[in-house]
Amino acid sequence: MPRGQVASTPSEAEAVCRDLGGKAVVKAQVHAGGRGKAGGIKVVNSPQEAHDFAASLIGSRLVTAQTGPEGVPVQKVLVEEPAQVARELYLALTVDRAFQGPVFIASAAGGMEIEEVSATDPEKITNEGVDIAVGFQPFQGRRVSHALGLETYQVRPATRIMTAIYKLFMDQDCSLVEINPLIVTANGNLVAVDAKINLEDDALFRHPELVSLADPEQEDPLEVEASQSGISYVKLKGTVGCLVNGAGLAMATMDLVKEAGTAPANFLDVGGSADEDKVAKAVNIMLSDPSVKRILVNIFGGILKSDVVARGIVKAYSQREAKIPLVVRMQGTNVEEGRQILADSGLNVSFASTLIEVEEKLKTALP
Amino acid sequence: MSILVNEDTRLVVQGITGREGSFHAMRCIEYGTKVVAGVTPGRGGRVFNDGIPVFEAVERAVKETGANTSLLFVPAPFAQDAMLEAAEAGVEVIVCIAEGVPVLDSARVLRYLHSRGSRLIGPNCPGLISPGAKCKVGIMPGAIHKPGRVGVVSRSGTLTYEAVSQLSALGIGQSTCVGIGGDPLIGTNFVDVLALFDKDPETDLVVLIGEIGGAMEQEAAQYIKESFSKPVVSFIAGATAPPGKRMGHAGAIITGAAATAEAKNVALKEAGAHVVPSPGAIGATVKSVLGR
The missing domain is CATH 3.30.1490.20 (ATP-grasp fold, A domain)
Structure with a gap:
């Protein structure tokens, strides 16, 4: 370094x-x-x-x-300190889906986005999968070094760097360790000039000491608020707020909004085991986004009951005295009760039974 | 017939005494699944629902009840241990529902499974169901399913329920519905399930529901083009998802050109699949393809 x-x-x-x-x-x-x-x-x-x-x-x-x-x-x-750069290399370790384990990605074209290199010069990229049962082996370090065109005397330091990256990756449950560029200086030394480490959210329970490194300032405040409540929320650019249970259905609902000629204001998965307060929280988050002009509710309830969803919506709307119109499609348990609660609430609600109906409702109402 | 789970399925539920485990074990029993055992370490010797023995270890459950399939309701931090225990005990099909299993835990489990005969479904999945065999091994609402001849394979949960209810509403039943899971590393992928459906004489058509992230749909497209003999209707969720943002599922993130819905749809279309543009039209598309 x-x-x-x-x-x-x-x-x-x-x-x-x-x-x-x-x-x-x-x-x-x-x-x-x-x-x-x-x-x-x-x-x-x-x-x-x-x-x-x-x-x-x-x-x-x-x-x-x-x-x-x-x-x-x-x-x-x-x-x-500035480095005397002779060559710039790229070296990263990530989990590869097809390989089903950690894979080193190395490229002789350092300093560039690896995506760009793989699009323009795929032959410059070498992949080295590690068998998780035995760990990273020195021969693999030699193989990657040769692929990068390193000199013989640079093979051992390069292998040491890879061994250290592998250890860091496994010990800290990383999803990415990337050194870009890894430079070769004018006198032949290898120096890691820049690095990026992604930690895996799902493994943070094993690393309480790393949780404190999070910097919420670097993230969208609504996304931070949502994740603290166990809600998956991603802010988007459209005007239709989407309240959905399940990630796949939430994405499909966004796509449906687009098919209807408008655009989703967010991805939101409230989860399968949400209660009234969590639904209210989710609706509150959408209502606090000034670009939301309508809210689409698409719930396929099994464990999550429609009346619970309806109560959560009414709660959030009354807390904020909100008037934004709703398109509601609920399927599953207690649908009639849920519809009744919303119909009695005085809110501007239009109901749909199928996704086709949702699409039609979105096309007709508002801009 | 059906794939993976059927009349011969003898189910052990790991975590059966927990809140979720007991709730869903009851729903499986009500649907007709032969739940033969439960396992909760520390609770061995109990009896669940007037007759289902609870064991300390999967190995005992297998030995004493002939369990051949396991459904795991174990929190994500302990899922690795539970999956390995089931595999070591010789369970043939292991279904892991938990969301949030660390990806390196999944990598370790999958590496171990290579040396064993077990098949893992999931993690982060709703499980699987064969309505004709009255066998439900998962958390999906049983009532929306109908026995029939359409196979369903999907990375999603509720979106699968949506597709199934569209099919059932049109009178189209299902042979088996398999939720393979929304994680980046999963035990059974699209190609594995397609290969099983290909050999199943009671499946006429397959609905494939994919989403952004990875290139598993392209692998499926390649397989469909080269070896799959039945029609495929596909829908890919996430056409409107922005790049670089995780859309709920750990695996649903656009990290390159192949990971987009557009690229997956192109590949599937080229392979001859009937690509459904809007999620509301899955059932209708199946109907029109079957009617030809």
Whole structure:
């Protein structure tokens, strides 16, 4: 790794740059890749330049290819010594679905998005699957090193890096460890100049110490609020809020909204075992999104009963005194009771029995 | 006939004394499934529902009751252990319902299963049901199903119920419905299930419900093109999903060109599948294909 330090203010960045001898690379610290192209990384030639660039970044929002159009806030920058780059490589470890286990992905075209390389120069990418029962083996490190065109004396350090990545990946339940670029310096050393580590949400229960690293500032506030309530919610750009149970049906419902000629405001899976409060919470989240002009409820209830859903909706609407019209399609247990609750509520509700009817209702009502 | 579960299925429910386990075990029994045993470590010796013995270990349940299929209601952190225990005991079909099993746990389980004869369905799935055999091994609402000759295979839960109820409403029954699960690593994929349906003389057509993420639908398309002899009606959920965002299911995330609904639909269309553009038209499409 190159020498360097994280700075939260422009003057700290200036001081770190001075310590490094006056020349440095300043990098925005955000939970997204694609920073270079987005103007979040710069080589600076003086402490003053480090100060000025840091001042322009800290407090701003950085929009990269991996963030939404609203970008993510920059609160810190990393100031590190510039490297003498001879070659840039790409090295990552992730779980591959087809291989059903961890696979190293390496490419001689470092510094670029791996997606781009696989589209333009797939022959530059090498994959090395690891048998999870025996772990990563040195011969695999040699094989990857050769594929990357490393010199003989670089094979052992490269293998050491891969062994360390594998250990980190398995010990911490990562879903991605990516070094991009892994550079070969002018004097032949391997240096990890930039890294990205994704932790697997489902395994965080094994790593309580890592939970505190989460930075909610880097995420959409409504998405954070939803996930704290056990609701899967993703903000989208349309105007129709969607309340659904089940991820597949939630996606299909979004697609249906699109087929009807409008657009979904969100993905929302309230889950199979939701109660009245959780439904109310979900509706509240949608109602607090100013772009939502209508709400579509599509519940295929088994364990989740329609009357419970109806009560949750009415609760949220009355708390907010909301008037946004609803299209409601419920199937399964206690449907009649659920419909009655909504019909008696005074809310602007139109009912549908099938998805075809939902589509028709969406086409007729409102813009 | 049907695939994977039928009249010969002898079910052991792992986690039968828990809230979810006991609730769903009862629904399976009511549907007609032969539930022969339960397993809850620490609760061995109890009797469930006036006659179903509860054992300490799957191995005992298999030995004493001839259980050949297991349905797991075990929280995600303990699912690896329960799946491995069932496989080690020689259970033929293991169905894991839990959502949120760490992906490396699934990788370890799948690696172990390579050396065993067991088949895993899931994790993160609703299970499977063969209405003609009155055999339900899962959490789907039994009442929406009808015996018949259409096979269903899907990565989703409620979207499968939606498709099934469209079929049943049109009088089209099902041979077997298999929810393979919404995780990135699952024990049984589309191709595995299609191969079983291909050999099943009582399945005439297969409904395949996929979603964004991975390339399993493309593998299915390749298989359909090369070796599958029956018509396929397909729907892919997530045409409107943005890239890079997980859509509820751990496996439903667009991480490359192949992972989009569009790419999957193109592949399936090329393979000769009847691609349904809107989720409301799954039943009607099956009806028109069967009517030809």
